[in-house]
Amino acid sequence: MIRPHLLIISFLILLSLSKIFSQEIPTEFHSFQLRKLILDIGIKWEEKTIFGPIRFDHRDNISDSLISNARFGTMFFNNRKMLYAYGHFTFKKNFHGYLYPRIVDYPDQFNRYSGIPRDIERGGFTSGETDISGISFENNWMIFQFGRGRQSWGAGNDIQICLSENSNSYDYGMLDLDFGKLRVRYFHGYLETDSLANNRYITGRGIEWNNGKYLLFGLSEVIIYSGENRPIDFAYFNPMSTHLEIELNDRQNNIGTGNGNGVWQLSFDYNILEKIRISGNYLFDEFTLDKQQIDEGKAKGRAYSFRSSYQAFYKNESIISCYASLISVGTNTFKHQNGNNNFIQRGKPLGWNIGSDAKELKIGLNALYNNKLILNFEAGRKDLGEKNLINNPYIGYIDYLVGPFPSGVVERVSFASGRLQWWINPNVSVISEIKYDNSNMTGKDLELNIGIDIFYPIKSVL
Secondary structure, rough: OHHHHHHHHHHOOOOOOOOOOOEEOOOHHHHHHHHHHHHHHHOHHHHOEEEEOOOOOOOOOOOOOEEEEEEEEEEEEOOEEEEEEEEEEEEEOOOOEEEEEEEEHHHOOOOOOOOOOOOEEEOOEEEEEEEEEEEEOOOEEEEEEEEEEEEEEEOOOOOOEEOOOOOOOOOEEEEEEEEOOOEEEEHHHHHHOOOEEEEEEEEEEEEEEOOOEEEEEEEEEEEEEEEEEOOOOOHHHHOOOOHHHHHHOOOOOOOOOOOOOEEEEEEEEEOOOOOOEEEEEEEEEEEOOOOHHHHEEEEEEEEEEEEEEEEEEOOOOOEEEEEEEEEEEOOOOOOOOOOHHOOEEEOOOOOOOOOEEEEEEEEEEEEEEEEEEEEEEEEEEEEEOOOHHHHOOOOOOOOOOOOOOOOOOOOOEEEHHHHHHEEEOOOOEEEEEEEEEEOOOOOEEEOEEEEEEEEEEEEOOO
């Protein structure tokens, strides 16, 4: 890993060159949050997709010049701080490069951060990593991309259960084809290697249909495969193949059925009367099909999420919406008999941040005023079982037998939160949030955070 003081020098070089902006928009940024709120209330339905996260839109770019944008910023939040740079360059409309590095003082206190802390610090900073970076070719019907980032697959805001915009990032290549109402996506990436030389990879393929007005359906498959010193598996490079066909016919480079873990997801999005949006995802991990498995008490591995939102007010640059959501992930869902095939990246879930063996019900309200002030309030309850994936991220399941859900002694947690972010001007915002959570995992019932985000933008056209 690059030492923090070298990253600071890299930031200054990046700033002076001013030749960068991003494909995948970081969730902390104003543009990301605005588009997420607008899409949530059913506006611009033609842009709805199960393939996230939200990306920078290049379709209005008609210049063949080299267009570069950059920002250099800092974020202070209570006693923690972060320095970041973010940038993107576009050449001849379709060619892009992008980069988003960060350095922090407390790595475990920043969302979506997985950089390794060092024993020594430079300027108060202990860790640095590149969250998003890469190159791509993109036109009106195709995206071909190699880089670092994350995928977020599923319908609805904040109810993704398999792949989430809040996971730790990873390296991958992606092909996305948009044929109007029909869209397909394939990606293949590398997650990590553990101390025993077990290499872990991820691959996914999906298809969706969007009528462009009020209805969307999607079907996807995501696979984690691993093995000691295992190279990348070309059997999974075929975007039209399936995990079951490859494993059951011994087409992979590690023979047997214990070296990979696949899940399948159905997604839908439906807009009613232009104000009500209903979204849902249903996921299968393990199938119980034959009588022998049923007689032996084998359980089904599944998960589901549903969300309904209502557009209470929308005028000019102001929005008020309310929502309710339900998420349930089975006891052994996203686990495998080989723990290296669990849906984990650097110790954190690739999908729903709660993990597995849990369910959550919550209600909330979003408000946007004049495109400058965003408010969010939500409250709910979650039930956590003893076999939750995050308790032992890389341990496989012992059995797949039917049992109580959630398992063991269930922890019933009540929670509530409020968050305000106000952009004083386009380059400065203040953040205030309060959280209540009586979970044993957090160790504290009430938490108050206050922060500020300041950045300096640069743009050039050559």
